[in-house]
Every structure is written in C-alpha cells, then in structure tokens.
Amino acid sequence: MKGFAERLKHTEEYYFSKKLKEVQGLIAAGKPIIHMGIGSPDGMPDASVIQAITQSVENPANHGYQAYQGIPALRLAMADFYQSQYGVTVDHTSEVLPLMGSKEGIMHASLAFLNPGDQVLIPNPGYPTYSSVARLLQAEPVPYALKVSHKYWPDFDALEALDLSKVKIMFANYPHMPTGAKADLQLFETLLAFCQKHQIVLIHDNPYSHVLEEQPKSIFQLEGAKKVALELNSLSKSSNMAGWRVGMLVGKHEWIQAIATVKSNMDSGMLKGVQEGAVQALGLGKDWYQELNAQYGARKKLIFQLLDKLGWGYSRDTAGLFVWAQLPQGVAATKACDQLLYEKNIFTTPGTVFGSEGEGYVRFSLCVTEEKIQEAINRL
Incomplete structure (x- = not known):
C-alpha cells in the first residue's frame, strides 16, 4: 500500500471523537461521569x-x-x-x-x-x-x-x-x-x-x-x-x-x-x-423558544453557582448553549479539565480545543439537567 493522503498529516481526529472514547471507558469502569462538555441538547423535539x-x-x-x-x-x-x-x-x-x-x-x-x-x-x-x-x-x-x-x-x-x-x-x-x-x-x-x-x-x-x-x-x-x-x-x-x-x-x-x-x-x-x-x-412559534430558553436559563444560573464555588470567572451577558469560564491566572485549561474529570468525575472542555486564545478558559455545556448540575455543585 502507498499510504494515506498528505492532507491527513495536517488534520487531527476531532477532539470529542477522541475524548469521548476515554470518557466512555471511565463510565464502563463504573465512574459516575457528569457530561458538561458537549452541546448536544438533551430534550425532545416538539x-x-x-x-x-x-x-x-x-x-x-x-x-x-x-x-x-x-x-x-x-x-x-x-x-x-x-x-x-x-x-x-x-x-x-x-x-x-x-x-x-x-x-x-x-x-x-x-x-x-x-x-x-x-x-x-x-x-x-x-x-x-x-x-x-x-x-x-x-x-x-x-x-x-x-x-x-x-x-x-x-x-x-x-x-x-x-x-x-x-x-x-x-x-x-x-x-x-x-x-x-x-x-x-x-x-x-x-x-x-x-x-x-x-x-x-x-x-x-x-x-x-x-x-x-x-x-x-x-x-x-x-x-x-x-x-x-x-x-x-x-x-x-x-x-x-x-x-x-x-x-x-x-x-x-x-x-x-x-x-x-x-x-x-x-x-x-x-x-x-x-x-x-x-x-x-x-413552524414552531415563540412559545417553543420561550420554554426552551427558560430551561436553559435555569441551568445557566446553576452553572454560575458551580463556577462561584470553583472561584472561576464568567460573563452573564451571553447567549448560546455554553458558559465560558475564565480560570485563575496561570492555570492551564487542560489541567483544570483533567482535574475535574479525574477527581470529581465532571467532564468539561478545555478552551484550547477552540484555538490558542482559549488557553485559560473552560467551556461548560447547558445540555445537562438541573439535577446533574446540582450534583456537580455538591461534588465540589
């Protein structure tokens, strides 16, 4: 065989494709992982x-x-x-x-x-x-x-x-x-x-x-x-x-x-x-989006409580499915995420996944129930 295309030398496997294999292995080993890393909505369509x-x-x-x-x-x-x-x-x-x-x-x-x-x-x-x-x-x-x-x-x-x-x-x-x-x-x-x-x-x-x-x-x-x-x-x-x-x-x-x-x-x-x-x-009307956003808004407030407990910074005036948390000066994003994963069984995403300007930040997903977020808070 003459080998793979040159383009693959400059393209890595998608981060979540790799990391989820590790997380699934931890779950299989009995770890009670709370997923707070991926923006995959957990609710049903209408x-x-x-x-x-x-x-x-x-x-x-x-x-x-x-x-x-x-x-x-x-x-x-x-x-x-x-x-x-x-x-x-x-x-x-x-x-x-x-x-x-x-x-x-x-x-x-x-x-x-x-x-x-x-x-x-x-x-x-x-x-x-x-x-x-x-x-x-x-x-x-x-x-x-x-x-x-x-x-x-x-x-x-x-x-x-x-x-x-x-x-x-x-x-x-x-x-x-x-x-x-x-x-x-x-x-x-x-x-x-x-x-x-x-x-x-x-x-x-x-x-x-x-x-x-x-x-x-x-x-x-x-x-x-x-x-x-x-x-x-x-x-x-x-x-x-x-x-x-x-x-x-x-x-x-x-x-x-x-x-x-x-x-x-x-x-x-x-x-x-x-x-x-x-x-x-x-064709869904405003009621659908209002109900969805009420749910995400309640979760977002709980994420803020979690970050307050960690002592990490954040902005309240944001939109979308994530909270972008700022780490204390000098703390590396991957180290912070690994510490949460291995010590508290909380899966989050290091900001460096999204580029060099993401160093010093961690992304939290809102696609997790209020009960699970509260459980995460309790683990801290």
Missing part, C-alpha cells in the same frame, strides 16, 4: 415534529431517494422561518439549500470556493471544523484573535494589517461559540464592509440565534449582505434535533447553485420523514 416523521416513515412511498435540494415544502418552510424570525425575505426556489446538518455546509461551501493555497480567516477561539476543513482542502487557515477586551469581536485594525491577497473565505459566528458573545447589526455591517472591500466570501455560522438570545439576528437583515455573505443555520440547537442532522445554507442564487453542485456529488438526499419533521419544527 410532539408535532415526532408525529410528522412517524406518519411519514409509515408511508411506503417515502423511503426512496429524495431531491438533492430538499422537498419544496422544506425549502419553503426555511424561507418562511427567515421571514418570521428575522424579517428577511428569501427565495425558497433558489436562495436556500437544506443540509444534513450545518457542519456539512462548511465543507460544501469550502469546496465550492477554495483552491489549494487559498487562505481562510478563522476565529480564534472558534469552531475547530473551520480550520480542519481548510486543511483537508489544502488551504491555509489564518486565525484572527477574538479577545475579551474587544467583546470577542474581530479587531479590524489587526485584520487590515494582514496580507489578505490570498484570503478567499472568512468565517464568523454570532452568538459566538464557545464564548457566547453577542453581535449587533453594527458589527455585522463592519464585517460585510470588510469582506466587500477585500473581495472575501463571508460565511456567518448562525446556529445559536434562538438560544438565550432576546433578539435573534441574521446577517441578511442588512441591505446588500447577499452580495458578500452566506449564512449557515441549524435545527440542532434550537429545536432539540441534533441527531436528525438538519441545517440550511442561505445566500444568493449563483452561490447556492455552485454549492448544490458540490452537494449533489456527495449525498443522495435526506430521508423524507426527517424533512417533513423539520417543516414542523421550523
């Missing part, structure tokens, strides 16, 4: 969503291949979601592409735009998949620092000082994962102007806009955004449907069509029942 998929899978006609760009009802539901939730008009026939989770959209969009040697601006800290996809495509990730002193917003003076001649894509993500930092429309406007100036495709990753965010936002609320930006969105976090793998990509027709060309060569469509369940989820 009953109407379950009913929709159940009825669909019982229909023998619904088990064949589906259209590569989703059933019309799903694309229409996604467009209606953008209209009702963000006040944004989207053409469901040409400006929205259903995805098997927004994670695959990162790969599809990157394949559509990147050539080997191109550069990609990656938030640091940020979602590790942005960098790993760039490396897999033999592009170069260029981290840009997000610091608490700038509210975890980009430092545009520092960005302007870079050589941007090879930069093809810039990833941004607000509400931000892992810090929970919020954006306002002025920040979106500055991002769009920067990318327009330098002819960079802005990909805004927006899966947390309905999680503990009083005013959900879209990059497309700003006029002219479709000239510069694409937006990823997802039902995983806001609809308790992480395992269903339903996401969407929104943007102008020419870009969506190019990405659909990539996608059509990589999968054969989504199960119709999943799509029909997603239609129901996209």
Whole structure:
C-alpha cells in the first residue's frame, strides 16, 4: 500500500471523537461521569415534529431517494422561518439549500470556493471544523484573535494589517461559540464592509440565534449582505434535533447553485420523514423558544453557582448553549479539565480545543439537567 493522503498529516481526529472514547471507558469502569462538555441538547423535539416523521416513515412511498435540494415544502418552510424570525425575505426556489446538518455546509461551501493555497480567516477561539476543513482542502487557515477586551469581536485594525491577497473565505459566528458573545447589526455591517472591500466570501455560522438570545439576528437583515455573505443555520440547537442532522445554507442564487453542485456529488438526499419533521419544527412559534430558553436559563444560573464555588470567572451577558469560564491566572485549561474529570468525575472542555486564545478558559455545556448540575455543585 502507498499510504494515506498528505492532507491527513495536517488534520487531527476531532477532539470529542477522541475524548469521548476515554470518557466512555471511565463510565464502563463504573465512574459516575457528569457530561458538561458537549452541546448536544438533551430534550425532545416538539410532539408535532415526532408525529410528522412517524406518519411519514409509515408511508411506503417515502423511503426512496429524495431531491438533492430538499422537498419544496422544506425549502419553503426555511424561507418562511427567515421571514418570521428575522424579517428577511428569501427565495425558497433558489436562495436556500437544506443540509444534513450545518457542519456539512462548511465543507460544501469550502469546496465550492477554495483552491489549494487559498487562505481562510478563522476565529480564534472558534469552531475547530473551520480550520480542519481548510486543511483537508489544502488551504491555509489564518486565525484572527477574538479577545475579551474587544467583546470577542474581530479587531479590524489587526485584520487590515494582514496580507489578505490570498484570503478567499472568512468565517464568523454570532452568538459566538464557545464564548457566547453577542453581535449587533453594527458589527455585522463592519464585517460585510470588510469582506466587500477585500473581495472575501463571508460565511456567518448562525446556529445559536434562538438560544438565550432576546433578539435573534441574521446577517441578511442588512441591505446588500447577499452580495458578500452566506449564512449557515441549524435545527440542532434550537429545536432539540441534533441527531436528525438538519441545517440550511442561505445566500444568493449563483452561490447556492455552485454549492448544490458540490452537494449533489456527495449525498443522495435526506430521508423524507426527517424533512417533513423539520417543516414542523421550523413552524414552531415563540412559545417553543420561550420554554426552551427558560430551561436553559435555569441551568445557566446553576452553572454560575458551580463556577462561584470553583472561584472561576464568567460573563452573564451571553447567549448560546455554553458558559465560558475564565480560570485563575496561570492555570492551564487542560489541567483544570483533567482535574475535574479525574477527581470529581465532571467532564468539561478545555478552551484550547477552540484555538490558542482559549488557553485559560473552560467551556461548560447547558445540555445537562438541573439535577446533574446540582450534583456537580455538591461534588465540589
């Protein structure tokens, strides 16, 4: 055998893929592990969503291949979601592409735009998949620092000082994962102007806009955004449907069509029942999000109590599924997480997973019951 592709030399196994093997081993050995590391919602989708998929899978006609760009009802539901939730008009026939989770959209969009040697601006800290996809495509990730002193917003003076001649894509993500930092429309406007100036495709990753965010936002609320930006969105976090793998990509027709060309060569469509369940989820009203956020809000308060007991810092004015905790000066993130895991059987995520700017921080997930969080507090 002649060996593996060169691209694998620069791409590591996803952190949680590795770490969960260790955690599962500890559980198998009888350790009472409390999972506070992963943002996988622990609740059920709405009953109407379950009913929709159940009825669909019982229909023998619904088990064949589906259209590569989703059933019309799903694309229409996604467009209606953008209209009702963000006040944004989207053409469901040409400006929205259903995805098997927004994670695959990162790969599809990157394949559509990147050539080997191109550069990609990656938030640091940020979602590790942005960098790993760039490396897999033999592009170069260029981290840009997000610091608490700038509210975890980009430092545009520092960005302007870079050589941007090879930069093809810039990833941004607000509400931000892992810090929970919020954006306002002025920040979106500055991002769009920067990318327009330098002819960079802005990909805004927006899966947390309905999680503990009083005013959900879209990059497309700003006029002219479709000239510069694409937006990823997802039902995983806001609809308790992480395992269903339903996401969407929104943007102008020419870009969506190019990405659909990539996608059509990589999968054969989504199960119709999943799509029909997603239609129901996209139509849920404010009551659904209010109830979900009440639950996450109560959990967040308990996480604050836990951090107070540890003596770690945090911000209360955040959104999303996580609490970003600041360690005491000089304490390493991996050491702090390992200490919690091995001494208290509490699994958390070191901030260094998300980039060098994550050193000194630990991420706590809200996807754990109040009872379990209280148990964690008691263990301290």
